[in-house]
Amino acid sequence: MSAAGGVGTATVTATEATVSGNGKADQLGRDLQELLEWFQLNEKLPKDIEPLLLRRFYQCMYGDLEETRKLIEVNYALRNRHPHLFIQRDPLDDDSRRTFDYADILPLPGLTPDKCKVSLYCFRDFEASKMHHTEDTRAFFMVTDCRFVTPDDPANADVLSEGEVQIFDMKGTTMRHISRLTISTLRAYIKFLQLAFPVRLRAIHMVNCPTYLDRIVSVVKPFISDEVFKLIRFHTVSMDSLYEFVPRQMLPEEYGGGAGSLATLRAQTQKTLAEHRDYLMNPDHWVVEKTEKQNGRSWRFFK
Template sequence: MSGDSESENQLRRDRDLAELCEWFACNENLPQEIEPLLLRRFYQCMYGNVEDTKKLIEVNYALRNKHPHLFIKRDPLDEDSRRTFDYADILPLPGLTPDNYKVSLYCFKDFEPSKMHHTEDTRAFFMVTDCRFITVDDPARPELLSEGEVQIFDMKGTTMRHISRLTISTLRAYIKFLQVAFPVRLKAIHMINCPTYLDRIVSVVKPFISDEVFRLIRFHTSNIDSLYTFVPRMMLPEEYGGCAGSLATLREQTQKVLAEKRDYLMDPNHWHVEKPEKRNGKSWKLFN
């Protein structure tokens, strides 16, 4: 019976995804193209509900086009991106947790506050996530999609000078996108190596975070050992007591993917929504 049920679920998923693909292609509020794996993530994020998936997709691209400087006008190999990746790591970690969650790590390589450029750094963050969303989560099980997202922020070296360099409009756009438009379910945010003045930092960002998301944040104030309860050590970099390779190796892998996916990240057909009158004008010319 379980085999029959699994087969029925597969048929329903294929049918729903075909419907969503057709709907996407005909929707004037969306770009011209979407990668099949990304479409699957939207669908899974909404627990297979087609109508909820459509709403999430429209919100996602509406926010992208409202903030093109963060989501559309970008290049992973330009000077702004190089500057971000020179001082900070934005790293999807290999594999999945026992709960089938994907884990990402964010940390400083250079603690000098003047190296931080919040808007450009946020743009780089979304380039890394956009690449990840069209990459299988576990090469050993390519059909398996993560059931949720776990983020680790290493606060080592963070000072109030860093916090003073936050751009409020960028912070607001970033958090809103994570809360209402992300194509994966956010399951946990772990803050490690928290400084003694953590309460001052929290007081700055908390007004922009919904209570629902704030409840997902866990602050590790003593040592990193408490993180191992939630994230297997084997998934973490060597520098964090793990077995997933060095930060340098993971950094190299991430940069390689960004370079390979550069055309995708910069292709307006995947991100930019044309005004309906422009799109209609193009269609009309086809018949002239």
């Protein structure tokens, strides 16, 4: 992978082409090179892509080149359809600071035994007036975009996660928070997660669920496909049920785990965002030129 904020390399490196099994490494290298060349010549895509992100797309589609191309085009089409969420952003601006002052959006270190990456989302401040749904969603995607160009296991950069596990801590969530949801933002967020995410969503765990959980679910369920809704598990009694799915040691200390404190994980995430600021704000990685001319073809899939 090129340095944070830099331009993706013109060829796929040996590191990016390493997998286990005889002959697989050569095939991976050829496929990624073919995808990179296709990407750079495709007028419906930005100018550049980080090699590690390209490999995630490829792995997400189980190495199927045609399906990988479709996923990539959908990803950038949606990004450019909603530039206020995916392109017009700065991890160090006032909007981002307000989000990170009241909420944590934290990729957790390591991988589960089945090679899934775990992320945690929780409130630090329960005051509903501090929630700004669109700005918070923009911050979420900045964190995930940084994660996708960062090795999942620093000890073995060649190992990629096989899926994504998300933990939402509902502690402090009230109907006042739900009333501050922006429907257009919620729709865009869920559509991107369902159609364009470059990793496979394996599970969503809702912990510390309130007694009025059914009212919250009734608001968001119409926007969620049945396939994704089946991935959601509601933990209504205690955290113990979560440990059956996510190793306790992977969780922050505040959740009974051994991954360090929330403050330490927060500082690491903020450091990563600052280091990748140029990358996140570089239009060469996100903006599709001449979008208006392609409008009839590009957006038809989503109507």
